[in-house]
Amino acid sequence: MFTSKPQSASKKLTLMIAAILPLAVSFIILAWGFFFVRDLQANNKDVPQLLIVLIAIVWGVGGVVLLFTTANFFVEQLPEKWTQRLVPFIFIGPAILMLTWALVLPTIRTIIASFYGVDSTKFVGLKNFIFVFTNSAMLEVFRNNLLWVVFGTALTVSAGLLIAVLADRSKFETLAKTLIFLPMAISFVGAGVIWNFIYAVKPAGAPQIGLLNAITTSFGGQPQAWTAFFTPWNNFFLIVIVIWLQTGYSMVLFSAAIKGIPSELLEAARVDGATEIQVFFRIMLPNILGTIIAVSTTIVIFTLKIFDVVWVMTGGQYGTSVIATEFYRQYFTYNNNGIGSAIAVVLFIAVIPVMIYNLRQFAQREAFK
Amino acid sequence: MKKSKFFNSLILNASLALICLLWTIPIVGLLISSFRDRIDINSSGWWTVFPHKDWIMVQRITPEPSVDRNQPMTLGGVTASFEEFLKGIEKNGQKFIWIGNRRIGYLEVQQYKWTANTTFTLENYKQVLSSGNYTAKLKDGTTQTSQGDSMNRAFLNSIAVSVPATVIPIALAAFAAYGFAWMKFPGRKMLFALVVGLLVIPLQIALIPILKDYVAIHVNGTFLAVWLAHTGFGLPLATYLLFNYISELPRDILEAAFVDGASHFTIFVQLILPLSVPALAAFAIFQFLWVWNDYLVALIFIGASPNNQLVTQRLAEIVGSRGQDWHLLTAGGFVTMLLPLVVFFSLQRFFVRGLTAGSVKG
Numbered sequence: 001m002f003t004s005k006p007q008s009a010s011k012k013l014t015l016m017i018a019a020i021l022p023l024a025v026s027f028i029i030l031a032w033g034f035f036f037v038r039d040l041q042a043n044n045k046d047v048p049q050l051l052i053v054l055i056a057i058v059w060g061v062g063g064v065v066l067l068f069t070t071a072n073f074f075v076e077q078l079p080e081k082w083t084q085r086l087v088p089f090i091f092i093g094p095a096i097l098m099l100t101w102a103l104v105l106p107t108i109r110t111i112i113a114s115f116y117g118v119d120s121t122k123f124v125g126l127k128n129f130i131f132v133f134t135n136s137a138m139l140e141v142f143r144n145n146l147l148w149v150v151f152g153t154a155l156t157v158s159a160g161l162l163i164a165v166l167a168d169r170s171k172f173e174t175l176a177k178t179l180i181f182l183p184m185a186i187s188f189v190g191a192g193v194i195w196n197f198i199y200a201v202k203p204a205g206a207p208q209i210g211l212l213n214a215i216t217t218s219f220g221g222q223p224q225a226w227t228a229f230f231t232p233w234n235n236f237f238l239i240v241i242v243i244w245l246q247t248g249y250s251m252v253l254f255s256a257a258i259k260g261i262p263s264e265l266l267e268a269a270r271v272d273g274a275t276e277i278q279v280f281f282r283i284m285l286p287n288i289l290g291t292i293i294a295v296s297t298t299i300v301i302f303t304l305k306i307f308d309v310v311w312v313m314t315g316g317q318y319g320t321s322v323i324a325t326e327f328y329r330q331y332f333t334y335n336n337n338g339i340g341s342a343i344a345v346v347l348f349i350a351v352i353p354v355m356i357y358n359l360r361q362f363a364q365r366e367a368f369k
Numbered sequence: 370m371k372k373s374k375f376f377n378s379l380i381l382n383a384s385l386a387l388i389c390l391l392w393t394i395p396i397v398g399l400l401i402s403s404f405r406d407r408i409d410i411n412s413s414g415w416w417t418v419f420p421h422k423d424w425i426m427v428q429r430i431t432p433e434p435s436v437d438r439n440q441p442m443t444l445g446g447v448t449a450s451f452e453e454f455l456k457g458i459e460k461n462g463q464k465f466i467w468i469g470n471r472r473i474g475y476l477e478v479q480q481y482k483w484t485a486n487t488t489f490t491l492e493n494y495k496q497v498l499s500s501g502n503y504t505a506k507l508k509d510g511t512t513q514t515s516q517g518d519s520m521n522r523a524f525l526n527s528i529a530v531s532v533p534a535t536v537i538p539i540a541l542a543a544f545a546a547y548g549f550a551w552m553k554f555p556g557r558k559m560l561f562a563l564v565v566g567l568l569v570i571p572l573q574i575a576l577i578p579i580l581k582d583y584v585a586i587h588v589n590g591t592f593l594a595v596w597l598a599h600t601g602f603g604l605p606l607a608t609y610l611l612f613n614y615i616s617e618l619p620r621d622i623l624e625a626a627f628v629d630g631a632s633h634f635t636i637f638v639q640l641i642l643p644l645s646v647p648a649l650a651a652f653a654i655f656q657f658l659w660v661w662n663d664y665l666v667a668l669i670f671i672g673a674s675p676n677n678q679l680v681t682q683r684l685a686e687i688v689g690s691r692g693q694d695w696h697l698l699t700a701g702g703f704v705t706m707l708l709p710l711v712v713f714f715s716l717q718r719f720f721v722r723g724l725t726a727g728s729v730k731g
Binding site for chain 1: 378381382384385386388389392393394395396398399402410411412413414415416522525526528529532533536537540541542544545547548549552553554557560561562563564565566567568569570571572573574575576577578579582587588591592593596597598600601602604605608632633634637658661662663664665669676681684685688689692695698699701702705706709710712713717721
């Protein structure tokens with residue numbers, strides 16, 4: 001930017017040094033911090049925890065600020081032409097590098113590993129995939145995941161829609177929506193504990209401390225270990241947990257979509273004598289169809305990857321294992337890199353249609369034409 | 370007409386209330402239980418803290434050792450055999466029931482009346498929040514020493530992981546979003562397509578290769594490992610959402626700034642960032658909750674190193690090793706939820722706005 005004045009060679013050199021120096025210094029600071037944080041954590045016996053936490057936060061957050069500022073400073077010292085050319089890459093570069101390292105390369109590496117054996121040294125062709133698609137335990141895993149995707153999505157979407165419609169016409173809309181939305185803030189592990197407690201079982205005759213068994217026995221039923229020896233229904237007791245967690249999400253989106261329907265449209269239908277049910281099916285549903293598809297897709301992908309709930313509730317035992325828990329077990333329990341990778345690739349293949357749909361939508365965007 | 374309208378709204382609100390109750394009960398049950406004595410939690414349902422009618426002991430009769438327990442006995446004015454007493458006999462609104470075994474047991478006289486189990490305690494929280502040994506005082510006067518669950522430490526660790534794992538991806542994404550929205554450079558369309566394509570990628574596919582990189586440079590088990598992983602996994606959505614927002618800021622503001630000779634960096638820091646606060650806040654809350662609540666990424670990249678474990682890991686560990694210790698599970702569960710609930714209630718508006726901005730795209 002300051003290139004309009006002619007510069008002597010020595011002046012250029014000092015300028016270059018002045019530009020490179022901050023960049024180099026910040027790299028050194030970052031590298032030093034990296035090793036410092038790493039080693040602090042490896043043997044932090046006598047360092048106060050709070051101090052480590054503070055150093056870690058300052059280094060992590062400060063590092064990013066420092067990196068952008070000095071990199072930009074460096075580029076701005078270059079001749080105008082080069083600044084123009086390079087500044088965009090200062091802005092998008094870190095994100096692209098990060099995406100490449102954390103997502104693009106790993107995907108390729110996992111796909112390659114899925115064609116190799118247990119320790120990734122011997123090429124085995126499609127053997128891992130043949131195992132994944134023929135092994136009877138794996139088939140049960142796929143069946144369970146199908147239950148998750150179908151029932152988890154259908155019930156979350158319909159519960160969210162029902163509540164959104166009800167709340168829209170109630171005076172207590174805000175309160176009701178807050179309460180339904182609340183579980184969104186809770187972790188799956190926490191939700192697992194909450195529902196484990198609801199499903200808790202005591203021997204017949206003893207007072208039941210789990211709500212569900214207390215209700216069952218008060219109606220004269222036998223206490224039941226809902227998530228254990230109750231196949232295949234135990235899967236549904238796990239799915240309920242995710243419905244409880246995610247309905248808030250679908251409700252919020254449907255609620256926003258319903259409010260976006262022009263009120264004249266609804267009024268006109270009502271004046272013409274349409275019943276509320278007709279209004280819902282003939283006017284509301286077609287108008288929010290786009291949102292329904294978007295929400296369903298999100299929840300399908302979400303249930304496809306479901307891990308925490310199953311892992312915490314049953315560890316994938318009692319016929320409740322799903323793709324993600326099986327992936328974890330193959331890789332970390334059986335140390336089978338090949339089959340673990342093949343299972344991850346199956347998950348990846350399952351989301352490709354959505355990926356293609358997203359890219360098509362993107363290709364039509366004004367900003368990129 | 371008016372009457373049926375009133376009736377309709379009654380049904381509407383009643384069903385809504387029922388659904389809300391259904392949704393809230395699980396959390397209420399957990400919260401109440403976490404304050405109950407450990408013996409109480411395991412012997413009666415949490416709902417017994419509310420007033421309810423139950424058989425309450427009014428008198429205890431311990432028969433003389435000389436009484437023959439194999440013959441019908443007369444105790445408290447009732448004559449019955451041991452077996453009958455064991456089953457319980459109801460007479461004059463009182464219940465006579467044998468507690469314990471035949472030789473050293475006793476007879477309880479119970480009455481059906483209103484009661485509530487309202488002994489509450491903070492012991493459960495003290496135990497999950499302490500490291501090292503913890504001696505708990507129980508309701509019956511005894512003490513019990515066991516290992517604390519170090520949730521205090523895990524809580525700090527979770528903060529140390531969540532704050533940078535929220536700030537770093539947002540910073541990277543905001544710069545990138547500005548770049549994509551306001552700069553022309555070769556490969557712009559292709560690189561943004563990459564971001565869009567990565568939106569739905571299952572993170573499972575990336576875990577193993579990243580783990581291998583971490584093992585190679587010895588960062589596995591540190592906060593750093595988790596920050597970088599969350600940064601990578603959160604970036605596509607962050608960039609996409611922030612791009613949607615930043616690209617729709619009014620063009621003339623920026624052009625005026627350019628005419629004044631401001632650089633991209635200055636415009637970004639002084640103009641775009643302040644204008645984007647709603648979008649940044651929305652995504653920050655989203656990412657913070659996601660990182661705080663995450664279990665899988667922490668499980669793989671922090672793993673078993675005990676000093677660095679996060680709240681979700683500690684809680685999952687209690688589930689795994691002491692799954693019947695409900696006093697610890699309920700208190701521990703609530704400790705993990707505390708911060709998310711505070712964030713949720715104070716910033717709910719931003720959160721909801723973030724969700725709707727992200728997904729209602731027709």
